[in-house]
Amino acid sequence: MNAVNSAMLHHIRFKKVLDNVPLIFRNFPPEDFRDFLLLGNYEEYHAGNIIVSEDNSDLNCGWLVLDGTISVFLRDVFITKIKAGEFLGETFLFKNKPDFGTLTAARPAAVLRFEREKVISYFESRSDRLFKIFLVNLVELQNRKLIYAGKKILHLNNKLINNSSQHF
Numbered sequence: 001m002n003a004v005n006s007a008m009l010h011h012i013r014f015k016k017v018l019d020n021v022p023l024i025f026r027n028f029p030p031e032d033f034r035d036f037l038l039l040g041n042y043e044e045y046h047a048g049n050i051i052v053s054e055d056n057s058d059l060n061c062g063w064l065v066l067d068g069t070i071s072v073f074l075r076d077v078f079i080t081k082i083k084a085g086e087f088l089g090e091t092f093l094f095k096n097k098p099d100f101g102t103l104t105a106a107r108p109a110a111v112l113r114f115e116r117e118k119v120i121s122y123f124e125s126r127s128d129r130l131f132k133i134f135l136v137n138l139v140e141l142q143n144r145k146l147i148y149a150g151k152k153i154l155h156l157n158n159k160l161i162n163n164s165s166q167h168f
Contacts, residue, residue: 040112068109
């Protein structure tokens with residue numbers, strides 16, 4: 001490990017992630033998790049900075065939020081916030097150009113941006129078991145997102161019903 005990588009791992013933002021492993025990396029052996037983090041490009045953004053625009057069609061990345069909050073917009077409509085320790089774009093390994101909205105730093109933020117080709121090479125150089133762990137975690141993460149989306153839709157539906165009944 002070179003000096004830059006060693007310094008990154010001792011940075012407080014990395015230590016927080018190493019201490020509180022995100023769901024997408026649950027059950028990764030510690031050394032594999034650390035090595036995966038080192039694949040990422042560390043980036044910092046000021047509040048209001050656009051990290052990526054939904055118009056960017058060349059995007060083959062996933063992001064781990066180390067610090068701060070990222071807002072996701074689709075066609076200028078707020079969709080959700082991604083907080084420290086959460087991964088965004090986890091399907092980037094399976095889709096050549098995943099669908100994204102516009103990602104904006106809601107407040108100062110630090111992220112690790114993972115490029116598709118580097119991550120594919122990483123998993124190819126490891127045991128199949130590690131990729132299987134990643135897939136199981138990915139399915140769990142997607143399931144949680146679907147449940148959250150379903151609850152949000154139900155809440156909006158109830159709100160619309162209540163608003164329309166008050167007008168009669």
